[in-house]
Amino acid sequence: QVHLLESGGGLVQVGGSLTLSCGASGRTFSGHVMGWFRQAPGKEREFVTAISGGGLTTSYSDSVKGRFTISRDNAKNTVYLQMNSLKPEDTAVYFCAARSGIFGGMWPPPLSEYDYWGQGTQVTVSS
Numbered sequence: 288q289v290h291l292l293e294s295g296g297g298l299v300q301v302g303g304s305l306t307l308s309c310g311a312s313g314r315t316f317s318g319h320v321m322g323w324f325r326q327a328p329g330k331e332r333e334f335v336t337a338i339s340g341g342g343l344t345t346s347y348s349d350s351v352k353g354r355f356t357i358s359r360d361n362a363k364n365t366v367y368l369q370m371n372s373l374k375p376e377d378t379a380v381y382f383c384a385a386r387s388g389i390f391g392g393m394w395p396p397p398l399s400e401y402d403y404w405g406q407g408t409q410v411t412v413s414s
Contacts, residue, residue: 288311289403291383296408299373303412307368309383317341317361320386320396323368325379326407332382337395338366339358346395350376375414380407 292326295307309321310340336347338359356369366383384401392400 289316289319289385289387291385291403291405293381293383293405293408296381296410298337298382298411301375301412301414304369304371305367305373305374306370307408307410309366311364311366311385316385317363318365320390321359321366322384322386322395322401323357324382324384324395324398326382327379332398335381336368339390344394370410373412375412378410378412380409382407412414
């Protein structure tokens with residue numbers, strides 16, 4: 288069992304920056320692929336970024352590539368999302384997710400393969 292808790296959301300102006308954190312409790316955190324997803328009102332949850340267990344491989348959606356950076360500190364059981372040059376369309380609830388088990392499929396893993404989810408943190412970009 289893994290418990291995830293996001294923090295760092297808030298209100299930011301267009302072009303600003305924000306850093307989200309996701310603390311994980313449980314076993315074998317370093318072996319989990321970690322991902323960030325977001326969901327805007329009336330829309331489906333969508334992939335934002337993912338990072339491999341060792342932090343050597345990352346993936347980003349086209350909409351955030353070049354603006355967002357995912358990182359992890361396995362010693363602290365924490366994954367981060369650095370968001371720069373924020374746009375109004377980035378407004379959403381951001382969810383941290385963990386995929387347990389040995390990875391051997393497509394990269395990045397699809398949403399359905401993530402086993403654990405945080406409750407989300409609201410990010411609002413004001414225009």
